[in-house]
Each structure stands twice: as C-alpha cells, then as structure tokens.
Amino acid sequence: MKIYSCKAMVFLAQIIVFLLFFSDLWPRILGLGSMSSIAISYGENGPVFCGLKSDGSHLVICYGSNPAITRSIPDHFPFIGLTAGNGFVCGLLMDSNQPYCWGRTGFISMGTPQPMVKSSEYLEISAGDNHLCGLRKPLMGKHRNTSLVDCWGYNMTKSYQFGGQIQSISAGSVFNCGLFAQNRSVFCWGDETESRVIELVPKELKFQKFAAGGFHVCGILDGVKSRVICWGKSLDLEEEISASALYAGQLNVDLAPDNPMLSVIGGRFHACGIRSYDRQVVCWGYFVDGSTPPPTGVKLYEIAGGDYFTCGVLAETSLLPVCWGAGFPSALPLPVAPGVCKSKPCSPDFYEFNNASSPCKSPGSHICLPCSNGCPNEMYQITECALTSDRRCGYNCSSCKSGDCFSHCSNGGKKNEKFWSLQLPIVVSEIAFALFFVIVVVLTSVLYVRYKLSNCRCSVKSKIGHGNSSFLDDSGKIMPELDGIKIRRAQKFTYEQLEIATDAFKEESLVGKGSFSRVFKGVLKDGTMVAVKMAIMSPDMQKNSKEFHTELDLLSRLNHAHLLNLLGYCEEGGQRLLVYEFMANGSLHQHLHGNKELKEQLDWIRRVTIAVQAARGIEYLHGYACPPVIHRDIKSSNILIDEEHNARVADFGLSLLGPANSSSPLAELPAGTLGYLDPEYYRLHYLTTKSDVYSFGVLLLEIISGRKAIDMKYEEGNVVEWAVPLIKADDIEAILDPVLKPPSDLEALKRIANVASKCVRMRGKERPSMDKVTTSLERALALLMGTPCNEQPILPTEVVLGSSRLHKKSSQRSGNRSTSETDGADTEDQRFELRAPSWITFPSVASSQRRKSSISDSDADVKNLETKNLGNGISLGDGLRSLDEEIGPASPPELLFLQHNF
Numbered sequence: 001m002k003i004y005s006c007k008a009m010v011f012l013a014q015i016i017v018f019l020l021f022f023s024d025l026w027p028r029i030l031g032l033g034s035m036s037s038i039a040i041s042y043g044e045n046g047p048v049f050c051g052l053k054s055d056g057s058h059l060v061i062c063y064g065s066n067p068a069i070t071r072s073i074p075d076h077f078p079f080i081g082l083t084a085g086n087g088f089v090c091g092l093l094m095d096s097n098q099p100y101c102w103g104r105t106g107f108i109s110m111g112t113p114q115p116m117v118k119s120s121e122y123l124e125i126s127a128g129d130n131h132l133c134g135l136r137k138p139l140m141g142k143h144r145n146t147s148l149v150d151c152w153g154y155n156m157t158k159s160y161q162f163g164g165q166i167q168s169i170s171a172g173s174v175f176n177c178g179l180f181a182q183n184r185s186v187f188c189w190g191d192e193t194e195s196r197v198i199e200l201v202p203k204e205l206k207f208q209k210f211a212a213g214g215f216h217v218c219g220i221l222d223g224v225k226s227r228v229i230c231w232g233k234s235l236d237l238e239e240e241i242s243a244s245a246l247y248a249g250q251l252n253v254d255l256a257p258d259n260p261m262l263s264v265i266g267g268r269f270h271a272c273g274i275r276s277y278d279r280q281v282v283c284w285g286y287f288v289d290g291s292t293p294p295p296t297g298v299k300l301y302e303i304a305g306g307d308y309f310t311c312g313v314l315a316e317t318s319l320l321p322v323c324w325g326a327g328f329p330s331a332l333p334l335p336v337a338p339g340v341c342k343s344k345p346c347s348p349d350f351y352e353f354n355n356a357s358s359p360c361k362s363p364g365s366h367i368c369l370p371c372s373n374g375c376p377n378e379m380y381q382i383t384e385c386a387l388t389s390d391r392r393c394g395y396n397c398s399s400c401k402s403g404d405c406f407s408h409c410s411n412g413g414k415k416n417e418k419f420w421s422l423q424l425p426i427v428v429s430e431i432a433f434a435l436f437f438v439i440v441v442v443l444t445s446v447l448y449v450r451y452k453l454s455n456c457r458c459s460v461k462s463k464i465g466h467g468n469s470s471f472l473d474d475s476g477k478i479m480p481e482l483d484g485i486k487i488r489r490a491q492k493f494t495y496e497q498l499e500i501a502t503d504a505f506k507e508e509s510l511v512g513k514g515s516f517s518r519v520f521k522g523v524l525k526d527g528t529m530v531a532v533k534m535a536i537m538s539p540d541m542q543k544n545s546k547e548f549h550t551e552l553d554l555l556s557r558l559n560h561a562h563l564l565n566l567l568g569y570c571e572e573g574g575q576r577l578l579v580y581e582f583m584a585n586g587s588l589h590q591h592l593h594g595n596k597e598l599k600e601q602l603d604w605i606r607r608v609t610i611a612v613q614a615a616r617g618i619e620y621l622h623g624y625a626c627p628p629v630i631h632r633d634i635k636s637s638n639i640l641i642d643e644e645h646n647a648r649v650a651d652f653g654l655s656l657l658g659p660a661n662s663s664s665p666l667a668e669l670p671a672g673t674l675g676y677l678d679p680e681y682y683r684l685h686y687l688t689t690k691s692d693v694y695s696f697g698v699l700l701l702e703i704i705s706g707r708k709a710i711d712m713k714y715e716e717g718n719v720v721e722w723a724v725p726l727i728k729a730d731d732i733e734a735i736l737d738p739v740l741k742p743p744s745d746l747e748a749l750k751r752i753a754n755v756a757s758k759c760v761r762m763r764g765k766e767r768p769s770m771d772k773v774t775t776s777l778e779r780a781l782a783l784l785m786g787t788p789c790n791e792q793p794i795l796p797t798e799v800v801l802g803s804s805r806l807h808k809k810s811s812q813r814s815g816n817r818s819t820s821e822t823d824g825a826d827t828e829d830q831r832f833e834l835r836a837p838s839w840i841t842f843p844s845v846a847s848s849q850r851r852k853s854s855i856s857d858s859d860a861d862v863k864n865l866e867t868k869n870l871g872n873g874i875s876l877g878d879g880l881r882s883l884d885e886e887i888g889p890a891s892p893p894e895l896l897f898l899q900h901n902f
C-alpha cells in the first residue's frame with residue numbers, strides 16, 4: 001500500500017510538473033468534440049472531467065482541478081449530453097433543449113449563452129476552444145430542408161443557415177463541421193488559417209460519423225469497412241513540444257490505423273477510436289513526452305477527447321472512467337453513463353445498453369451503443385448483435401497465429417485475469433487516494449464551517465448576554481475570527497469638539513430631522529465633513545448608558561461599502577451624539593419626493609443602481625454580518641446618497657441582532673415606520689430578516705413609482721395596495737414615476753416591480769431572501785443598462801471591501817479642507833489602521849466606473865426639503881386604519897411602539 005501511495009504521489013507530482021511546464025500553452029488549448037455523456041474541459045485553470053451520472057438521473061458530476069467548473073456544477077439540472085471547451089463545460093438541458101454552461105470563459109456568457117433566439121430548441125451542442133455551437137431541431141414545412149446552427153463565443157457569435165438537413169455537428173479549435181443527413185458528406189466552416197481543415201474536406205466521401213480535433217477532423221467512412229480517415233493539420237507545434245511516437249499508431253494524425261472503428265474523437269494533436277471488433281481503444285497522432293498509453297485489454301463504451309489526454313467509460317458494470325495521455329489521473333472514482341439517452345428505438349446496427357444501474361431516467365428511453373463490426377482474425381463469432389447485447393467473439397484456438405491468441409488458448413482464457421491482477425492494485429490505490437483526498441477536503445470544510453458557526457454563536461452570547469460593550473475596551477475583539485487584529489473603533493469626541501465642528505449646532509448647520517433626532521453638518525479639525533446626530537432627549541426615550549454602548553458596538557462591527565459608517569460618538573452628561581460620514585446628496589426620500597429638479601437627478605439607471613446598492617447593504621446585514629442584523633427601519637429616508645450617488649443604508653437605531661439560527665424568530669414589540677412595517681411582524685410580533693425584505697419591497701415600489709409609502713393625497717394612499725394589483729395585471733406603465741421618461745424597454749422595470757410585489761407578500765416565508773432580491777435587481781440593472789439610451793454605463797463589478805478606502809475617500813472629498821489637512825490625514829490614517837479588513841468579497845460598483853455626479857451639492861435643497869417632509873401630513877391613525885383593514889387588528893392591540901436611537 002505504501003508503494004502505491006508513493007506511486008500516486010509521484011503521479012500527482014508529474015501532473016503538477018506537466019501543468020506548470022505547459023502553462024504557457026493553455027490559453028491556446030482548444031475545446032474539442034461533439035456532445036456526449038462525458039466531456040473534458042481544460043485551460044489555464046486545469047483540466048476537468050464531467051459526466052452524466054450512471055444512476056439514470058441525467059445529473060452531472062465533475063472531477064478536476066478547475067474550481068470555476070467544479071464549484072458551479074449545476075447539479076440539479078438533468079442534461080441530455082455534455083460538451084466542453086477551454087475553461088468551461090456546457091450541457092444540453094433535458095427540459096428545455098437549450099444549452100447551459102458553467103465555468104469561466106471571457107467569450108461565452110455562462111448559464112444560457114446569450115443572445116439566444118427565444119424558445120430555440122437544440123438537438124446537439126458542441127464546444128470549441130472558446131466557442132459553443134448548437135444545432136437547432138429540424139425546421140418544419142417549406143424550411144425543412146434548411147438547418148440552423150447558432151454559435152456563441154470568439155469570432156463565432158452568429159446564427160448560421162445551411163441548405164440541407166444536418167445530422168450532427170462537431171467543433172474544433174476555431175472551426176466547426178457538420179454532417180449532412182442525406183448525402184452523408186461533411187462540411188466545415190470557421191477559421192482555417194492554422195489547419196486548412198475547410199479546404200481539405202474530402203467532398204466526395206460519405207461518413208457514418210465524425211469528430212473534430214484541434215486542427216483536424218476524423219470521420220468513419222460509410223460502408224462495411226468503417227475505416228477512419230482524417231484531414232487537417234497536427235504538426236504546427238512540432239518544434240514547440242517534444243513529440244514521441246508512443247503507440248503503435250502513426251505520428252501523423254491524418255494517417256489513421258486501418259482498423260474498422262465504432263467511434264472516433266479528436267484531441268489537440270491526436271485522435272483515438274474504439275475498434276469495432278473488440279471495443280479496444282487505439283490512438284494516433286502526436287503525444288507529449290510522459291504520456292501514458294491507452295489501456296489495453298479493456299473494452300470501452302464511450303470516449304471523449306481532452307487536449308493532451310483522452311478519457312473513456314469502461315465497458316463493464318462499474319462504468320468507471322479511465323483516462324490516458326498526460327496531465328490527468330488515469331482512473332476516476334465517478335461512475336458515468338456510457339452514452340446519451342434517446343427515446344427513439346435503436347437503429348439496426350446498434351443495441352440497447354442494458355445495465356443493472358439503468359442509466360436512463362425516462363421510461364422508454366435508452367442508450368444505443370454501436371454493434372461491434374465482425375470479429376478479428378483468429379476469432380469467431382459466438383453470438384450476433386441482438387437488441388440488448390453486442391456481438392460476442394471468441395478465439396479460434398485451432399487457427400492461432402498471434403501471441404495473444406496462443407496465450408489466451410494456453411491460459412484457458414486467463415489473460416484478462418492476469419491483466420487485472422496487475423492493474424487492479426493500481427486502480428484501487430488511485431481510487432483510494434482520490435477518496436482520501438475528497439474526505440480530507442470535506443472534513444476540513446466541515447470543521448471550518450463548524451468553527452465559524454461556533455464563533456458566531458459565541459459572539460451572539462457574549463454580546464447579548466453581557467451587554468457591557470467591548471466597544472470601549474481596548475482589548476475587545478468583536479469578531480473572534482479576527483483574533484489578533486484590532487478592529488475599527490469609533491473615535492470618542494468631546495461635546496466641545498462637536499460644538500466647534502457644527503458651529504455651535506446652529507440652525508444653518510441643520511441638514512435633517514428625524515422623529516427623535518436632529519442631524520447637523522459639521523467639519524472636524526482635520527477637514528473631514530461629518531454628520532452629527534443629536535438625540536432629542538426625553539425621559540421616556542433615554543436609554544441607559546449600557547444600551548448606548550451596545551448600540552455603538554453594533555454599529556462599529558458593521559463594515560460594508562453600502563452601510564453608513566459611524567466615525568465617532570460623544571457621551572457627556574445627558575448628551576448622546578453620533579458622528580457619521582457626511583452624505584453630500586442627502587436621502588433618497590428627498591430625491592424621490594423633493595422638487596422636480598431633484599427628482600429628475602435620479603434617472604432610471606441611478607434609481608436601480610441605488611436599489612441594488614441598498615439591497616447589497618441589507619444583504620450584508622442579513623447574510624454576512626455575524627450574528628445577523630435585522631435593520632427594522634428600511635425606508636427611503638434611511639437610504640443616504642453620497643457625492644457620487646452611491647447609496648448607503650443608514651440608521652441602525654432600531655436594529656436588532658438576529659438569532660444566529662434564522663429559523664427562530666425574535667418576539668419583539670413592533671417598531672418601524674408606517675407604510676414600511678411588515679404586517680406579519682406588526683400583527684404577530686414575529687421578527688425575522690423577512691421583515692426587512694417587506695420594507696425593502698415598499699422602498700422598491702417607491703423608487704419605481706415616485707410615490708411615498710403612504711400618501712393620503714391619493715385615493716389609494718398605501719403604495720403597496722395601489723401598486724401590487726397593477727403589477728399583477730401587468731400594467732407596469734401605470735405605476736412608473738411620471739416625472740421620468742419610461743425606458744424604451746420596460747422589461748427591466750417589470751422585473752423590479754415583480755420582485756417588489758414578491759417582497760411585500762403577506763407571509764414572510766413567501767418573500768424572497770435579500771440575496772435573491774439582490775441577484776434579481778442586479779440582473780435587471782444589467783438589462784436596463786443594455787438599453788441604447790445609456791451613454792455611460794455603470795457596471796456592477798467585484799471589489800473587495802473592508803479597507804479604509806471609502807472612508808479615507810470621504811475625508812479627501814471634503815469640500816472644506818482646513819490648512820491642517822496633512823496633519824488631519826495622519827490622524828485619519830491612524831484610525832483607518834484600526835479598521836478590521838473584511839474577508840468577504842462583495843459585488844459593488846467600481847469607483848472608476850461610477851458616473852461622476854453632475855449635480856452640485858444640494859445641501860440647501862436638502863435642508864428645505866427635509867423640513868418640508870417633516871410636515872408631510874401622514875396621520876398615524878390613518879396608517880393604522882389601513883393596516884388594520886388589511887391584516888386585522890394588532891395583537892396585543894398596543895399602538896405602534898416606536899422606540900428610537902438613544
């Protein structure tokens with residue numbers, strides 16, 4: 001066993017050396033071949049073998065080293081067949097007959113490749129190096145003699161039309177070929193500069209089947225002899241890689257062995273075929289040094305070509321794949337289906353594959369495998385090819401001429417046993433090694449997740465249980481997993497410092513008023529512009545110092561680009577002040593419900609971008625913050641807008657730490673804002689993250705319609721009750737904000753409206769989670785930006801946040817920089833260093849791609865508007881009445897309990 005594990009290690013090392021050695025060739029490697037039950041992807045991120053499971057589920061399993069593929073396997077979609085290219089795998093979906101791709105390539109959109117002609121259905125798909133083609137199902141009527149092939153990817157994205165019915169297609173590196181059903185001739189199209197593969201097509205020959213390789217094509221001739229001929233070129237890289245004639249085959253890929261073949265595949269510079277009389281594999285062409293030879297003495301059902309290696313499915317009950325060549329393990333522990341399932345009966349030269357594991361899901365469908373064609377010399381036929389079994393041949397011991405025949409006859413047929421006695425331990429050790437590897441990975445992941453969870457729980461306990469904040473404690477570590485790293489802390493200010501910053505809290509510095517607070521604009525000594533929030537203290541509202549610190553602790557542990565950052569606080573005598581980053585463009589509420597000019601500043605793209613960013617902030621609170629945080633007061637006045645029109649979710653005055661286990665709801669007295677308040681929470685005091693989803697749904701409706709959550713100047717004052725029936729009736733135009741010109745294509749806004757209507761469903765369980773909402777909004781934004789009116793698109797990209805970048809920026813942006821700016825910056829930097837780096841990657845809008853604000857600082861407007869909004873005339877009684885009508889009286893029937901910041 002020791003020897004075998006050593007062998008396995010050496011083998012692994014060889015693979016690594018090989019991958020490193022050829023890493024500069026990867027980008028030029030091609031994806032090859034036609035659709036099959038197995039497919040091989042390769043590229044600079046490593047090779048991956050994928051196959052349809054052998055249990056009849058048509059689900060896909062993959063094995064290999066490219067995480068982009070192995071981590072995104074669509075393991076719940078049944079596929080008809082698979083194909084793969086450079087860094088990606090595609091399958092033909094069983095339900096829709098459309099391709100679905102996963103992995104990573106810059107040339108084809110993953111998922112369903114785009115653009116896709118609506119409701120197109122495909123018979124077959126085939127991947128090249130950086131492209132994918134699909135053969136559409138035959139057309140009907142007068143176009144039945146026309147075939148359509150749609151391609152996506154490098155230099156190929158187009159719909160190709162051909163005269164004549166095409167039976168199958170196969171993609172090479174940068175070209176494709178098709179086989180005409182009627183005259184059985186092969187034709188090719190695409191780029192042939194490196195191969196002349198199009199020019200050399202033998203037009204006069206008829207083929208049973210064919211397969212494209214890197215720069216060549218091989219086909220099995222129509223006729224009893226089933227000989228293979230290949231054309232094209234495989235010698236281009238002769239000088240670049242040392243080639244060796246490993247096998248009995250020829251070095252030239254166009255010199256195929258003279259054996260009748262059942263199937264053939266193309267690799268980068270080689271081709272392989274399954275011999276028709278014994279199902280053994282033969283390969284020819286070029287092979288790199290260190291390549292392992294194809295297995296001998298074993299029969300194969302199906303083969304698929306990689307670049308420098310080939311894999312096949314063993315024709316035995318295990319249905320395990322075996323691979324040979326270079327750069328991949330030779331045995332894989334994943335049984336796969338030996339072919340694709342078809343519902344048509346098998347044609348005469350094929351038999352139904354019959355195996356205990358019955359690899360076809362739907363009744364009546366089966367895999368058809370080609371019958372072996374005759375018996376080799378020295379052998380005689382024992383049984384004919386039947387409906388469910390292949391032809392069987394046996395050695396004719398009386399006419400032996402070859403060593404094989406003699407040894408078989410003299411050993412009494414024990415040759416296979418000998419083979420397996422040698423090979424079995426190797427195969428077993430490789431499988432054992434693979435299993436060991438998988439177990440180690442799984443165990444490590446499980447332990448890691450458990451460790452994270454236990455830390456999370458621990459953090460909740462210590463936080464809620466002890467109440468006394470770690471905030472003021474210098475040694476406090478809020479995230480246990482950040483042991484050893486000091487986390488960001490808010491600065492403690494004196495009242496005097498903030499008084500100076502805000503010009504003694506003068507009316508001119510007032511930028512907004514909340515129900516229980518007033519917000520002043522201020523400039524710190526170092527020039528940083530800040531918003532100072534002062535609690536309006538009342539005996540009822542005054543929370544004790546412990547709670548204030550708990551609040552601060554919560555605020556300081558949150559760290560996301562779309563959450564408003566707390567910079568500091570002041571706690572002196574009866575005063576409670578919080579210092580935030582200053583948001584130059586005020587609140588979303590002011591924009592949506594301010595004057596026409598303010599409203600128009602937010603066009604559709606900006607509005608949807610703000611919605612996406614706010615959704616990301618809330619998603620962070622729900623999904624990534626540990627323990628999860630429920631905001632409880634999502635509304636347009638709590639979505640603040642910075643200088644560059646990016647949104648920040650603000651005001652965690654009501655936030656609660658959610659249960660680490662989201663299935664146990666918190667029984668809290670309802671708090672929040674009328675119109676946005678989750679009816680389920682209001683009625684049942686059942687608080688989960690879905691309450692925020694409800695409020696966010698209301699916010700979305702507000703963004704789309706420009707109407708306030710509750711506005712009694714309309715007949716139907718509640719935006720939800722007014723908009724949802726119109727959305728359900730597909731009358732989106734009726735709810736769009738009349739201030740903005742509707743976009744040319746309403747699809748994106750329709751999607752957003754639909755998301756909003758799902759968010760405001762009565763039952764929390766039926767509402768989508770915030771991550772789903774974010775994804776839908778991101779897609780809608782992408783769609784919206786695809787409209788031609790978009791001159792300067794803002795593209796959502798991935799950036800790693802958590803650094804002090806944004807905060808630093810806000811201080812740099814400050815319009816009122818003092819002369820002591822440099823000193824101030826130093827102080828800032830010191831504070832930034834204390835900020836915990838985020839280990840989570842969040843999608844965001846790259847600052848370079850952000851649209852520069854064309855709007856001047858609208859402080860004055862903001863202030864005026866805010867003052868106006870205070871008197872917006874929403875009557876508490878009215879709002880409650882409308883909710884009562886909708887969901888029945890609150891239980892217990894207290895009035896809405898509004899608690900606030902301090």
Ligand SMILES: Nc1ncnc2c1ncn2[C@@H]1O[C@H](COP(=O)(O)OP(=O)(O)OP(=O)(O)O)[C@@H](O)[C@H]1O
Nearest residue numbers: 512513514515516517519531580581582583587637
């Ligand atoms: N960081 C900030 N930068 C700029 N303006 C701000 C900032 N924070 C708050 N404001 C302004 O002050 C207003 C009042 O904010 P505050 O959070 O006190 O109350 P609110 O959330 O609007 O209302 P309520 O307290 O009733 O929930 C906001 O609507 C916004 O216009």
